[in-house]
Amino acid sequence: MTVPRPYALLAEVTYRCPLHCPYCSNPVTLVSPSSSEAWAKEDIHSEEPAGSVALRTPHTPTGNGELTTEEWKRVIQEAAALGVLQIGFSGGEPLARPDLAELVRSARETKLYTNLVTSGIGLDDDRLRALRDAGLDSIQLSFQSDKPNLADEIAGARAHERKRSVAAKIRASGIPLSLNFVIHRRNIDRLAQMIELAEALDAERVELANVQFYGWAFRNRAALLPTREQVARARDVATAAKARLAGQIDIFYVLPDYYETRPKPCLNGWGQRYLTVNPIGDVLPCPTASSAIPDLRLENVRARDLDWIWRESESFNRFRGTEWMPEPCQSCPQREIDFGGCRCQAALLTGNAANTDPVCEFSPDRARVDAVLSEIHSCEHTDEWTYRTNPSAVAVSM
Amino acid sequence: MDATTIADLARPTLTQGVRLQIDSATGKNVLLYPEGIVELNDTAHEIVSRCDGRTLGEIVQALAEEYETDAAALAADVREILMALQHRKLVELT
Numbered sequence: 158m159t160v161p162r163p164y165a166l167l168a169e170v171t172y173r174c175p176l177h178c179p180y181c182s183n184p185v186t187l188v189s190p191s192s193s194e195a196w197a198k199e200d201i202h203s204e205e206p207a208g209s210v211a212l213r214t215p216h217t218p219t220g221n222g223e224l225t226t227e228e229w230k231r232v233i234q235e236a237a238a239l240g241v242l243q244i245g246f247s248g249g250e251p252l253a254r255p256d257l258a259e260l261v262r263s264a265r266e267t268k269l270y271t272n273l274v275t276s277g278i279g280l281d282d283d284r285l286r287a288l289r290d291a292g293l294d295s296i297q298l299s300f301q302s303d304k305p306n307l308a309d310e311i312a313g314a315r316a317h318e319r320k321r322s323v324a325a326k327i328r329a330s331g332i333p334l335s336l337n338f339v340i341h342r343r344n345i346d347r348l349a350q351m352i353e354l355a356e357a358l359d360a361e362r363v364e365l366a367n368v369q370f371y372g373w374a375f376r377n378r379a380a381l382l383p384t385r386e387q388v389a390r391a392r393d394v395a396t397a398a399k400a401r402l403a404g405q406i407d408i409f410y411v412l413p414d415y416y417e418t419r420p421k422p423c424l425n426g427w428g429q430r431y432l433t434v435n436p437i438g439d440v441l442p443c444p445t446a447s448s449a450i451p452d453l454r455l456e457n458v459r460a461r462d463l464d465w466i467w468r469e470s471e472s473f474n475r476f477r478g479t480e481w482m483p484e485p486c487q488s489c490p491q492r493e494i495d496f497g498g499c500r501c502q503a504a505l506l507t508g509n510a511a512n513t514d515p516v517c518e519f520s521p522d523r524a525r526v527d528a529v530l531s532e533i534h535s536c537e538h539t540d541e542w543t544y545r546t547n548p549s550a551v552a553v554s555m
Numbered sequence: 556m557d558a559t560t561i562a563d564l565a566r567p568t569l570t571q572g573v574r575l576q577i578d579s580a581t582g583k584n585v586l587l588y589p590e591g592i593v594e595l596n597d598t599a600h601e602i603v604s605r606c607d608g609r610t611l612g613e614i615v616q617a618l619a620e621e622y623e624t625d626a627a628a629l630a631a632d633v634r635e636i637l638m639a640l641q642h643r644k645l646v647e648l649t
Contacts, residue, residue: 162580164592240580242592270574270587295572295589333572335589361572361644362589407644 160428160468160477162240166269167433167444168232170260171223172249172548175278177313178301179542180339180381181373183249184448223436226256228458230263232434235463237267241432244269245297249436252279258287265292272297274337277323278316289330296327297335297364302344303354311343313544324358335362340391340413341381342533342540348394355406363406365395367413371445375505377542382533388416415526419491420498420514427476427500432467434458440466442473442500449501450510476500481511485519560634563612565648567637573645575603586645593645599636606646611637 172183224232233244244264251257252275264271272295273288300320301308308317327334336355340348348365355363367388370378383391395410402408414421424431424443433441438458446453453475456466467473475481479492486497497503498514506515507522515522532538561567569575574587575595584600586593595603601621605614615633619626640646 240578242576242578242585242587243590245590268576268579272589294574294587297589331571333589404642404644 161430163236163432163467164241164430165243165245165432166233166236166241167245167247167431168229168251168260169247169249169433169435169444170229170251170257171253171436173253174248174250174276174545174547175253175314176250176276176316177544177546178311178339179313179373179377179544180341180368181545182369182371182445183545184372184445185376186448223254224434224438224458226259228438229256229260232438232458232463233260233264233269234267235458236432237264237269239464239467242270243272245272245274247274250276250278252276252284258284258291258293261288261293262291265294270294275299276312276316277320278314280323280326282326285326285330285332289332293332295333295335297337298324298327299337299339300351300354301338303347303350307344307347321358324360328359333362334358334360335364336360337364337366339368340365340383340411341368342383342387343381345383345387345391348391349398352394352398352402352406352408356402360406362409364409364411366409366411369411369414371501371505372448373543373545375449378529379533379539380542382415382529383413384534385416385530388413414499414502414516415530417516418518420495420502420516422495423499423502423514424496426478426496428467428473429477432463432473440470440472442476445501446472450504453510476511483511483513485517485521486513489519561611561637561641561648563610563615565611566608567606567611567614567641567646567648568608569603569606570644570647575600586640588645593643598632599640602633602636603640603646606637 236244246257246260251273261271271293273293274297277298298320301311301317305317309315324334336358338344338351344351351365352363367383368374368381374381395408399408399410428442433444435441435447439447439455440458440463441447441455447455453472455472456470482492482497486492498517500510502514502516503512504510506525512522513520515525517523572589576585576587577583578585578594584595586595586603601618602614605617609617611633615626615630618633619629637646641648
C-alpha cells in the first residue's frame with residue numbers, strides 16, 4: 158500500500174483547561190500530569206520488544222509528563238519533513254503552556270501554517286503580541302453561546318465577557334479570527350443569535366459544529382443531543398445565514414451525524430491526511446482514538462520518529478485504505494467516499510473499531526443510534542451533564 | 556456580495572491570513588489559509604504571484620508580455636481565476 162503524505166498536525170500541547178465544557182472531546186480518563194500514571198501510560202505505549210527505550214531528545218522532565226519545549230520543536234521539524242503544511246495548536250487550552258509563542262515561532266521557521274485553537278482565557282496583550290511576533294497565522298476562538306449566562310453555565314466558568322474582549326483584541330492585532338461554536342441541545346435554538354455575535358465581533362469565519370460524541374461528550378450525550386425538530390430548524394437558519402453573509406463571513410455548519418443516514422468521511426480516511434500528537438507525546442491517527450479504541454497500540458514521539466510512526470506503525474496502518482473493511486463497506490460503492498465512517502464511533506457504539514460506522518443506514522448496528530435518538534425524544538430524557546474535569550482532578554461521578 | 560466582474564483598476568491581493576508557498580512534498584504552489592490548502596495550477600500561480608498591489612490591468616499586461624500573447628484574450632481567464640479565488644475569500648480587491 159502506498160502511504161500518502163500528511164497535510165496537518167494537531168498538536169495537543171496540554172490537557173489543562175480553565176473551562177469545563179461537558180462536550181469536550183478530550184478523554185474522560187485524562188492522564189493525570191502530576192501523577193505517576195502519566196509515565197506508566199507512556200511506558201506501556203513506547204515499550205519496544207527489545208526492552209528499554211532510549212529517549213530521542215535529551216529529556217528534562219516537565220514534572221507533569223507533558224512534552225518539553227525541545228521535544229515539541231523536534232516533533233514540529235519531523236512533521237514538516239513528512240510533508241505537513243499546517244499545524245493546529247490545541248488542547249486543553251494551549252495558552253496554559255508558557256512556551257506557546259516559542260513553539261509557534263519554531264513552526265513558522267519550518268514554514269508551517271500556524272493556527273491556534275483557544276478559549277481565549279489567558280490571552281492578554283503581552284501574549285497576543287508575542288504570538289503575533291512569532292508569526293501566528295490564525296486564531297480560532299471558542300464561544301459557548303451568544304448569551305453570557307448560558308455561555309458561562311455551559312463552560313462551567315465565567316468566561317464569556319472575557320472572550321468578547323479577547324475577540325476585539327485579536328481583530329485589532331490583525332490576526333485573522335475564526336469563531337467556533339459547539340452546537341448542542343442547550344444552545345442550538347440560539348443559532349441565529351450566535352451568528353449575529355460573529356458578525357458583531359467581525360469574525361472572518363465561523364464554525365457551527367454540532368457536537369460529536371467522543372470523550373466527555375459521549376458520556377454526556379443524552380443531555381447534549383438536540384431533537385430532530387431543533388436540528389431541522391437550525392439547518393434552515395444556517396442555510397439562510399450562509400446566503401446572507403456570502404463574501405463577508407464564511408460559515409461552516411457541521412451536521413449532527415446521528416441524524417444522518419450516511420456516515421461522515423472521518424479524517425478523509427484513517428492515516429491519510431491528519432495526525433495528532435497528544436500532551437504526553439502519543440501519536441494518534443485521530444484525536445479521540447486513545448480513549449475510543451483502547452486496544453490501539455499507540456507509538457510515542459519519545460521512542461520513535463514521526464516518519465516511522467506515520468508510515469510503519471500498526472496504529473496508522475490498521476484502518477488505512479480499504480482492505481480492513483467488513484461488509485457492508487467492502488462491496489459498497491461509497492467506500493472511497495466515506496471510508497466506512499468513523500472508527501472511534503464504531504468502537505464506542507459497537508465495541509469494535511473495525512465495524513461499519515453505525516450511523517450508516519446499511520450498518521447492522523444502526524439500531525444502536527436509533528435507540529439513542531428515541532431515548533432523547535422520550536419524556537424520560539435527562540438534561541443533566543457532567544462537567545469536564547482537569548487532569549489533576551479525580552473523575553467525578555455522574 | 557461578489558461583483559459579477561473585476562474592474563481593470565481593482566488591485567487584487569491575497570487576503571490577510573492567506574499564504575502562497577511551495578509544497579516541498581510535491582513542488583507545487585499552494586495557498587495556505589485557516590484550516591485549508593488549495594493547490595494552484597501553473598496559470599493560477601502566475602496570476603497569484605503577481606497579486607502584489609498591482610491593478611488587474613497591470614497584471615494582465617505583465618502576463619501578456621511575459622507569454623507574448625494578446626492581453627485582451629488573456630484578461631477573461633485572469634478575471635475568471637481571480638473571481639473564483641475571491642469567492643473563496645483567498646483574494647480580496649482593494
